[in-house]
Amino acid sequence: MSTMIQTPPENIVPGRKKANAEQYNRRADGTKRSWHSTLIARIVMIILSILFLMPLYWMIVSALKSDQELAKFPPTLFPHNVEFGNFVKAVTAMPFLQFFANSAIITISVVLLSVISNFIIAYGFACIDWPGRDKLFYVVIATLFLPFPVTLIPMFDMWARLGLVNTLFPLILPAMFGSAFYVFLLRQFLKQIPQPMLDAARVDGASEWTILWRIAFPTAMPALTTVAIFSAVGSWNDFMGPLIYLQDQKVQTLSIGLQTFRSVNAQDVSFNQLMAASFLVILPLLLLFFIFQRYFIRGITIGGFK
Amino acid sequence: MSVTDTVGPPAGPASASGALGSAAPAPPARRKRGMNAGQRRKLRTGLLFISPWIIGVVIFIIYPVAYSIALSFTRYSGMEAPTWVGVQNYVTAFTDPMVGKAASNTIFYAIIAVPLGLIIALALAIAMNQNVREVAWYRTIFYAPSLIPAFAMSFIFIVFLNPQFGVFNQVLKIFGGANVNLLGDPTGVKIAIILMAQLGAGNAALIFLAGLRNIPKTIYEAARVDGASPLRQFFSITFPLLSPVLLFNLITGISGSLQVFTEAFIVTNGTGDPDAGALFYMMYLYKNAFGFAELGYASALAVILFLVGLALALLVYWLSRRFVNYDVEAG
Numbered sequence: 323m324s325t326m327i328q329t330p331p332e333n334i335v336p337g338r339k340k341a342n343a344e345q346y347n348r349r350a351d352g353t354k355r356s357w358h359s360t361l362i363a364r365i366v367m368i369i370l371s372i373l374f375l376m377p378l379y380w381m382i383v384s385a386l387k388s389d390q391e392l393a394k395f396p397p398t399l400f401p402h403n404v405e406f407g408n409f410v411k412a413v414t415a416m417p418f419l420q421f422f423a424n425s426a427i428i429t430i431s432v433v434l435l436s437v438i439s440n441f442i443i444a445y446g447f448a449c450i451d452w453p454g455r456d457k458l459f460y461v462v463i464a465t466l467f468l469p470f471p472v473t474l475i476p477m478f479d480m481w482a483r484l485g486l487v488n489t490l491f492p493l494i495l496p497a498m499f500g501s502a503f504y505v506f507l508l509r510q511f512l513k514q515i516p517q518p519m520l521d522a523a524r525v526d527g528a529s530e531w532t533i534l535w536r537i538a539f540p541t542a543m544p545a546l547t548t549v550a551i552f553s554a555v556g557s558w559n560d561f562m563g564p565l566i567y568l569q570d571q572k573v574q575t576l577s578i579g580l581q582t583f584r585s586v587n588a589q590d591v592s593f594n595q596l597m598a599a600s601f602l603v604i605l606p607l608l609l610l611f612f613i614f615q616r617y618f619i620r621g622i623t624i625g626g627f628k
Numbered sequence: 629m630s631v632t633d634t635v636g637p638p639a640g641p642a643s644a645s646g647a648l649g650s651a652a653p654a655p656p657a658r659r660k661r662g663m664n665a666g667q668r669r670k671l672r673t674g675l676l677f678i679s680p681w682i683i684g685v686v687i688f689i690i691y692p693v694a695y696s697i698a699l700s701f702t703r704y705s706g707m708e709a710p711t712w713v714g715v716q717n718y719v720t721a722f723t724d725p726m727v728g729k730a731a732s733n734t735i736f737y738a739i740i741a742v743p744l745g746l747i748i749a750l751a752l753a754i755a756m757n758q759n760v761r762e763v764a765w766y767r768t769i770f771y772a773p774s775l776i777p778a779f780a781m782s783f784i785f786i787v788f789l790n791p792q793f794g795v796f797n798q799v800l801k802i803f804g805g806a807n808v809n810l811l812g813d814p815t816g817v818k819i820a821i822i823l824m825a826q827l828g829a830g831n832a833a834l835i836f837l838a839g840l841r842n843i844p845k846t847i848y849e850a851a852r853v854d855g856a857s858p859l860r861q862f863f864s865i866t867f868p869l870l871s872p873v874l875l876f877n878l879i880t881g882i883s884g885s886l887q888v889f890t891e892a893f894i895v896t897n898g899t900g901d902p903d904a905g906a907l908f909y910m911m912y913l914y915k916n917a918f919g920f921a922e923l924g925y926a927s928a929l930a931v932i933l934f935l936v937g938l939a940l941a942l943l944v945y946w947l948s949r950r951f952v953n954y955d956v957e958a959g
Contacts, residue, residue, distance in 0.1 A: 360760050370755060371765075377781060377784045377785075378776065393792065395792060395793045446675075450674045452674030453667055453671055461685075465689055467883055469886060470887065477692050479706070496684070561893070562890060562914075593786070597784070600779075622835065622837070
């Protein structure tokens with residue numbers, strides 16, 4: 323993942339300068355903004371923020387409560403005695419590390435494969451000018467709207483015949499073949515590279531493969547970060563895929579492992595442990611997102627959506 | 629593909645811009661259907677680069693859709709060979725009371741969740757686009773719940789809505805309400821799942837944000853000079869120019885709501901109860917396929933879902949041709 327932390331090429335993606343306070347106080351037409359004109363907007367956004375942070379907050383608070391405190395009504399907003407022990411119990415009450423390792427193997431493979439494959443496909447749709455290209459791209463868009471359940475049973479049947487049910491392959495290998503949404507996203511981004519620049523490189527004798535890695539790849543870095551985060555979140559959080567393909571505990575992922583833990587102990591679930599385990603599940607994603615947050619949002623918004 | 633092309637020079641920048649070609653009757657290298665060597669080479673390179681996608685479409689879309697349609701006319705448990713039963717699965721599907729139940733639950737969900745989701749996502753996108761200094765924080769916060777997986781969010785909601793110790797009942801109590809067990813009520817459980825889904829509006833909001841960013845600022849400046857109120861600006865500029873993005877979010881929203889599964893599965897511990905109130909179409913399909921080993925019947929259900937989804941997408945697309953505005957390209 324270290325290759326992702328390259329500095330983005332500022333000359334191709336314009337308008338990302340450190341904005342100062344003065345800039346924010348002016349409207350687009352340059353008139354000065356009074357402090358109260360943004361006050362209402364700020365209040366609304368703070369209320370929305372509280373609402374949207376609530377589940378995360380409640381997860382952490384519940385994870386830190388003792389059994390007795392969790393069962394109290396009215397519920398307490400802060401834990402009285404912070405019980406870090408719930409985290410230890412959660413990790414030892416189920417084969418947490420095994421689940422974690424399985425989820426990690428699937429997610430890392432999926433991210434690598436989908437970044438590479440979608441990027442190559444998107445390059446073919448954005449940077450090489452071949453006859454029929456745009457018509458075929460409509461087909462890509464059309465597959466975006468295909469309800470995936472219709473492929474569910476045949477896919478299960480196929481993986482079962484190949485003897486790959488209860489292995490991680492059915493969850494990893496499809497990432498090699500691209501996905502419509504990521505191709506779409508990356509293509510929008512690659513379209514911004516000026517065509518004369520690519521042609522100049524071709525005249526200089528660069529192969530498409532060289533142009534792809536030397537020019538297009540660094541340019542598309544924000545969009546590639548977006549694809550990496552989307553596919554990491556999608557694969558780490560996937561529930562139905564592992565539910566169908568991974569029945570054996572040895573290969574189960576966190577999502578199924580936690581659900582199994584909960585339904586086995588349905589009569590007497592320790593929700594504080596479940597919350598602690600859930601928090602550990604989302605922690606890697608939260609870290610990933612906070613580190614790459616800037617590139618991520620830029621990757622979606624600058625590419626545009628037409 | 630025609631083979632009568634003359635072998636031209638490789639398409640360099642000079643030969644590619646053949647503006648004169650249309651004037652001459654039929655210069656051999658510029659005929660509409662034929663391709664010169666350069667174009668053919670580009671076609672080959674292009675197809676080579678997109679070949680993973682082509683293989684993917686065949687393995688993961690064309691083959692399974694065709695196979696699913698074929699299976700839907702059979703009885704198949706996954707063990708022995710499928711036996712042909714004609715349209716029997718479809719007849720069963722249309723008379724199965726549980727299909728009716730699952731379909732009506734899913735429609736209930738879609739009718740509330742799709743419009744609500746669009747409104748919330750648009751509101752978030754506008755908030756994410758405000759020109760205030762701490763806007764990056766708001767973006768992060770609004771997106772954060774989208775990172776919480778559906779299964780973990782479901783656990784949080786189970787704790788949240790717990791009739792004995794949940795926060796929900798505490799809030800109700802402040803407003804003088806009685807103790808309720810939302811997850812123990814057939815309608816309540818659907819509403820809980822709809823509300824839960826709204827916390828994941830961040831993804832759709834980012835797509836709206838991209839659309840908002842594409843609207844040229846000069847249009848707003850002109851409107852402000854003409855004295856248009858913020859509300860007027862929203863309905864006369866923002867909304868129409870956002871319509872292509874709205875269409876995208878609408879179609880993916882509908883498609884997603886037809887497939888709602890994980891939240892319902894976890895909240896009800898795989899049962900869909902109370903009283904099948906959270907038995908959504910996808911859950912019933914899953915149960916038939918992997919619970920009852922009725923793969924043929926489940927395939928018929930999948931094909932029906934596929935056709936309904938397709939019909940809805942076409943309907944939305946057809947309606948959109950009247951409302952969606954593609955006039956202004958991004959500046």
